[in-house]
Amino acid sequence: SAVISQKPSRDICQRGTSLTIQCQVDSQVTMMFWYRQQPGQSLTLIATANQGSEATYESGFVIDKFPISRPNLTFSTLTVSNMSPEDSSIYLCSVISGASYNEQFFGPGTRLTVL
Amino acid sequence: DQQVKQNSPSLSVQEGRISILNCDYTNSMFDYFLWYKKYPAEGPTFLISISSIKDKNEDGRFTVFLNKSAKHLSLHIVPSQPGDSAVYFCAAYRVPSGTYKYIFGTGTRLKVLA
Numbered sequence: 001s002a003v004i005s006q007k008p009s010r011d012i013c014q015r016g017t018s019l020t021i022q023c024q025v026d027s028q029v030t031m032m033f034w035y036r037q038q039p040g041q042s043l044t045l046i047a048t049a050n051q052g053s054e055a056t057y058e059s060g061f062v063i064d065k066f067p068i069s070r071p072n073l074t075f076s077t078l079t080v081s082n083m084s085p086e087d088s089s090i091y092l093c094s095v096i097s098g099a100s101y102n103e104q105f106f107g108p109g110t111r112l113t114v115l
Numbered sequence: 116d117q118q119v120k121q122n123s124p125s126l127s128v129q130e131g132r133i134s135i136l137n138c139d140y141t142n143s144m145f146d147y148f149l150w151y152k153k154y155p156a157e158g159p160t161f162l163i164s165i166s167s168i169k170d171k172n173e174d175g176r177f178t179v180f181l182n183k184s185a186k187h188l189s190l191h192i193v194p195s196q197p198g199d200s201a202v203y204f205c206a207a208y209r210v211p212s213g214t215y216k217y218i219f220g221t222g223t224r225l226k227v228l229a
Contacts, residue, residue, distance in 0.1 A: 004158070031215060042119075042204065042219040043159070058216070092158050096215060102147055102166075104217065106158035 002027050002097045004107035012113045013083055020079045021110045023093035028073035031096040033104065034066070038089045049076040049093075083114045118142045119207050121220035129228050134192040136223050138205035141186065145207040149217070150179060150190045153202045162203075163190070195227045 003026040013019050023032065032049040047055040047068055055068035070076040080087050090111050094104040120139045128134045138148075146167040151159035165172040165179045165188065172179050178191045192199055202224045206217040 001161075009156075033215070040221075042221045043206075043217075044219075045216055048214070094158075101215075102210065103149065103161050103164060104215065105161060106151075108156070108158045111156075 001105045002095055006107040006110050010111040018079055018081045020077050021091055023076045023107055025074045025095055029095040029097045032076045033094045034078045035092045036089045085114045088114045119218045119220040121223050123223050125224040127226045128195045131194045134195045134225055136190040136203050138188045138220050140207050144209045147208055147210050148188050149206045151204045197227050197229050200227050
């Protein structure tokens with residue numbers, strides 16, 4: 001399976017600031033996704049990162065709050081904008097590679113705390 | 116509306132015994148199901164999956180059973196090992212949708228006692 005890295009692994013941020021999270025894959029992948037796991041909750045899909053075009057957002061998530069870029073087939077960024085304490089979560093990227101279209105593989109996650 | 120439910124937040128099992136983790140779903144359109152394991156400070160790791168055309172899939176110590184009429188799946192780990200201690204998530208999605216949108220359960224924390 002693809003090797004996925006995320007930066008930063010964790011951060012503590014002040015209310016009102018923005019943080020950009022990077023996701024790097026060691027091989028070209030078909031699809032990339034961004035998830036959020038709030039404390040004690042399940043994983044929730046934020047959006048599908050589309051290469052060369054705007055991301056596809058799930059209900060409840062908007063581009064102004066979570067802008068996403070995917071300039072190529074191995075890299076994507078998620079920005080959490082104008083942060084509030086409610087944004088404190090683990091943010092994860094996941095990918096589907098060519099081997100199987102049904103299994104997603106996840107990065108290690110970015111633990112964000114907003115004060 | 117929680118479409119995928121894991122009603123047991125935690126489970127403790129003695130080493131060497133069987134661990135059974137349960138998952139229920141409400142959407143009959145789901146046709147592909149997965150189990151992931153998550154250690155602290157790591158991302159979820161794919162364990163095993165099953166298509167709705169099957170009722171059982173086995174991979175080493177891990178077996179997933181699917182009961183479509185009951186909208187229920189379970190993960191059996193035999194024998195359980197201390198290294199299996201982690202949070203287990205089930206996930207479901209609808210393949211024909213083409214969206215690859217997984218719906219996750221809330222997870223069950225498994226503790227295997229040595």
